[in-house]
Amino acid sequence: MLEGKSLPIFNRPICQDLRTKAIYIPGGNLQNLVEENPATHYWCNCTMQVVGPDDQFVSPKACKQSRACFSPIGGKPVV
Amino acid sequence: MASWGEASQSRLIGKRITRLSGKDKVTGKAKYTYDINRPGMLFARILRSDVAHATVMDIDLSRAEALPGVQAVMPLTEAGRILRYQGQEIAAVAAETDDIAKDALRLIFVELEELPFVVTEADAMAENAPQIRDWEGNQSNPGINEQGDVKAGFEEAAVTVEATYHAPVQTHVCLETHGHVTEWTDEQNLTVWASTQAVFGVRNDFARRFDIPANQVRVITEHMGGGFGSKFGPGVEGHTAAQLSRITGKPIKLMLTRKAEHLVAGNRPSMTQHVKAGASSDGRLVAYDMRGYGTGGISSGAGFQAPYVYHVENRKTEKFNVATNAGNQRAMRAPGHPQGAFAMDSLMDELAEKLGMNPLEFRRINDSSEVRQAQYTLGAQEIGWHRRNTVPGSGTGVKKRGMGVGSGQWGGGGGRGTQARVTINADGTVEAVTGTQDIGTGIRTAIAIIVAEELGLAPTDISVKVGDSGPGLPSGGSGGSQTTASVAPVIKTAAMAAKQKLFEHVAPLLKAPVDDLRIGSRTIYVASDRTNTVTWNQATGLLGQESISEGGNWDQELRQGGVAGTQFAEVEVDTQTGHVKVLKIVAVQDCGLAINRLTTESQINGGVIMGLGQTLLEERIMDPQTGRMLNANLEDYKVPGTYEIPEIKSIVFDTHRKVTGVGEPPCIPTLGAIANAVYNAIGVRIRELPITPDKVLTALAEKA
Numbered sequence: 001m002l003e004g005k006s007l008p009i010f011n012r013p014i015c016q017d018l019r020t021k022a023i024y025i026p027g028g029n030l031q032n033l034v035e036e037n038p039a040t041h042y043w044c045n046c047t048m049q050v051v052g053p054d055d056q057f058v059s060p061k062a063c064k065q066s067r068a069c070f071s072p073i074g075g076k077p078v079v
Numbered sequence: 080m081a082s083w084g085e086a087s088q089s090r091l092i093g094k095r096i097t098r099l100s101g102k103d104k105v106t107g108k109a110k111y112t113y114d115i116n117r118p119g120m121l122f123a124r125i126l127r128s129d130v131a132h133a134t135v136m137d138i139d140l141s142r143a144e145a146l147p148g149v150q151a152v153m154p155l156t157e158a159g160r161i162l163r164y165q166g167q168e169i170a171a172v173a174a175e176t177d178d179i180a181k182d183a184l185r186l187i188f189v190e191l192e193e194l195p196f197v198v199t200e201a202d203a204m205a206e207n208a209p210q211i212r213d214w215e216g217n218q219s220n221p222g223i224n225e226q227g228d229v230k231a232g233f234e235e236a237a238v239t240v241e242a243t244y245h246a247p248v249q250t251h252v253c254l255e256t257h258g259h260v261t262e263w264t265d266e267q268n269l270t271v272w273a274s275t276q277a278v279f280g281v282r283n284d285f286a287r288r289f290d291i292p293a294n295q296v297r298v299i300t301e302h303m304g305g306g307f308g309s310k311f312g313p314g315v316e317g318h319t320a321a322q323l324s325r326i327t328g329k330p331i332k333l334m335l336t337r338k339a340e341h342l343v344a345g346n347r348p349s350m351t352q353h354v355k356a357g358a359s360s361d362g363r364l365v366a367y368d369m370r371g372y373g374t375g376g377i378s379s380g381a382g383f384q385a386p387y388v389y390h391v392e393n394r395k396t397e398k399f400n401v402a403t404n405a406g407n408q409r410a411m412r413a414p415g416h417p418q419g420a421f422a423m424d425s426l427m428d429e430l431a432e433k434l435g436m437n438p439l440e441f442r443r444i445n446d447s448s449e450v451r452q453a454q455y456t457l458g459a460q461e462i463g464w465h466r467r468n469t470v471p472g473s474g475t476g477v478k479k480r481g482m483g484v485g486s487g488q489w490g491g492g493g494g495r496g497t498q499a500r501v502t503i504n505a506d507g508t509v510e511a512v513t514g515t516q517d518i519g520t521g522i523r524t525a526i527a528i529i530v531a532e533e534l535g536l537a538p539t540d541i542s543v544k545v546g547d548s549g550p551g552l553p554s555g556g557s558g559g560s561q562t563t564a565s566v567a568p569v570i571k572t573a574a575m576a577a578k579q580k581l582f583e584h585v586a587p588l589l590k591a592p593v594d595d596l597r598i599g600s601r602t603i604y605v606a607s608d609r610t611n612t613v614t615w616n617q618a619t620g621l622l623g624q625e626s627i628s629e630g631g632n633w634d635q636e637l638r639q640g641g642v643a644g645t646q647f648a649e650v651e652v653d654t655q656t657g658h659v660k661v662l663k664i665v666a667v668q669d670c671g672l673a674i675n676r677l678t679t680e681s682q683i684n685g686g687v688i689m690g691l692g693q694t695l696l697e698e699r700i701m702d703p704q705t706g707r708m709l710n711a712n713l714e715d716y717k718v719p720g721t722y723e724i725p726e727i728k729s730i731v732f733d734t735h736r737k738v739t740g741v742g743e744p745p746c747i748p749t750l751g752a753i754a755n756a757v758y759n760a761i762g763v764r765i766r767e768l769p770i771t772p773d774k775v776l777t778a779l780a781e782k783a
Contacts, residue, residue: 016287017287019284019312021308021311021409021410021558021559023280024276024277024280024311024312024555024556024558025277025311025494025555025556025557025558025559025561026493026494026495026496026497026554026555026556026559026561026565027492027493027494027495027555027559027561027565028494028555028558028559036379037380037382038219038222038379038380038381038382038398038399038400039380039381039382039383039414039415040379040380040382040410040414041375041378041379041380041407041408041409041410042378042379042380043312043378043407045284045287045288045312046288047315048312048313048314048315048317048318049167049315049407050377050378050407051163055160055161056213057212057213059379062213
């Protein structure tokens with residue numbers, strides 16, 4: 001649910017499969033996709049788990065381009 | 080500029096109105112995802128790990144696949160991958176009956192190599208503990224925050240308290256477990272009945288996962304049996320159901336079992352705080368130093384609020400997550416607030432006692448919220464605060480009574496992203512459609528009230544359609560207490576626009592300018608000549624074969640964020656059995672404009688009940704020997720029932736005429752209020768939740 005949100009300044013590519021509660025709710029702080037919020041939970045839309053398709057943990061910091069499963073916003077899914 | 084108008088002018092808004100879906104719910108007519116049965120539907124089940132930590136060595140699905148009645152079996156992990164907690168998914172089965180699916184699970188062969196595990200915070204942080212995730216010592220980097228001069232603050236302090244407060248993991252206990260019914264109508268079109276808090280969020284996640292356009296996924300949530308923050312994405316079970324449905328070409332129903340619900344569908348993280356705090360002789364909080372942690376199982380996000388509500392100039396906090404081999408946390412009703420409030424409100428009372436001050440007066444000195452200051456006065460009058468024990472534990476008899484107070488705060492101001500339409504048909508019927516979902520809180524009724532108020536009708540005259548992405552009118556997920564404040568302004572402006580269009584049709588008939596027309600009860604009249612009227616149905620009849628259908632806008636002048644709450648508790652503690660009975664809770668909850676006072680009161684009641692459960696009953700118990708949860712059911716994991724629920728006096732403290740969400744905040748102050756009431760009753764402080772009879776008796780024995 002990105003409709004109607006003011007997008008944060010993404011200073012680097014963000015994986016489109018990274019999930020956190022803020023994505024789903026009105027007024028959610030999308031900065032949580034850029035910087036890890038210690039009070040929120042992250043998961044991967046490919047696996048619906050706290051690890052990605054490569055079995056490594058997901059977070060704004062960990063979900064980086066060097067991972068094989070990384071898919072920047074606008075890319076294709078890894079299933 | 081739109082406004083909600085004066086309270087004296089409101090016919091419906093702010094009144095107590097029975098929820099529209101109430102009759103359907105009590106008669107069983109209301110259909111939850113659990114109730115959906117599609118022609119040719121198959122039943123799916125998931126095989127889960129029975130151990131806390133293991134490497135998958137081999138999976139053989141062949142015997143399950145060969146079982147008559149089984150239509151598909153799919154692995155959900157593979158050899159070489161790690162299982163990190165009890166309940167983690169291994170494989171799924173779709174079969175003609177649920178019993179066959181259960182039998183098939185038993186035929187799946189899984190070879191695991193068990194790994195060392197930790198399921199308690201203490202074990203996870205112990206020296207030489209097995210490292211179970213990418214955090215050194217199973218601890219995340221601490222978040223450190225320091226403001227003011229803590230050392231100077233303690234030098235100023237006349238009294239100090241050092242204490243450790245603990246709240247265990249609490250699970251969501253949604254009465255309707257997580258689950259979906261999925262049905263592919265063709266290769267590219269998926270319909271999902273989902274038990275979710277986010278119809279459009281789930282739609283987008285399914286579309287992304289299966290690489291199909293979002294508008295080719297239809298998600299339906301007509302009614303939903305509780306989510307409390309745990310039902311935003313499809314979950315493993317949702318994607319699995321859709322995949323099994325694609326494989327078999329048949330609808331799939333996959334609902335979690337109660338055990339799985341406890342193990343894998345989220346929880347509120349634990350909290351442990353080691354706090355030292357000081358107050359000056361005139362009752363000011365002057366220093367606060369806290370080191371604390373919590374576990375959200377294998378995931379991050381175990382944060383909590385500390386300090387909370389009350390202002391401390393000089394403070395230092397250090398918080399970190401502890402990883403354990405347990406199912407991951409998810410957002411749960413006011414994440415981080417209830418446990419933080421329990422610790423802070425307990426600490427406040429301990430400091431007040433050392434100062435020899437009334438704890439309420441101590442709060443007044445340190446609370447900058449004008450709203451809560453007024454709530455303190457109102458709540459104290461309502462509970463009869465003067466009756467409390469001035470000397471804790473000084474009551475006589477076996478059953479001792481006491482009173483306590485607690486506080487909370489929240490946001491809930493809504494946000495953009497909702498689209499809605501209000502349609503007036505020629506036959507006089509009115510529809511309001513939007514893609515939000517009624518998660519049990521009554522948004523369906525609130526929408527009807529707003530439209531009916533604007534159009535001079537009754538709420539039952541309005542056909543409200545929510546919980547369906549099919550009409551393509553998105554709305555955000557129901558989280559953060561944001562639903563009403565997000566949806567109500569859009570509905571209000573859509574209804575205003577529809578009314579204006581109807582006026583334009585009617586004005587020539589009444590031979591009056593549009594801006595001279597007004598809505599009455601099922602009438603439209605001319606303000607300058609009130610005898611000049613048409614009935615609602617005469618007016619809509621002018622539409623002929625047309626309908627009026629108008630959208631709305633999120634007008635932020637119609638909503639406001641930020642709420643304060645205060646609760647007072649009276650308890651009775653049986654000093655022979657240790658049983659704590661809550662006699663009464665007075666909940667004074669700031670909520671802005673309550674669209675429906677009745678459902679707002681219900682929200683407050685529900686929050687209090689959940690807070691009571693966390694204070695006295697609920698605890699996920701992990702066995703450090705086996706790595707398993709010992710109470711993954713509703714016999715041993717106890718939630719409040721009618722016996723435990725006290726008299727609740729819910730006071731809707733509506734301080735302004737703008738809409739604010741109130742779903743989460745009422746569960747926050749309950750913990751501190753009850754914990755402090757227990758202390759006031761028996762004179763012994765219990766700093767570890769839940770306050771169970773064994774802890775009460777142990778504390779009394781130690782005191783003696």
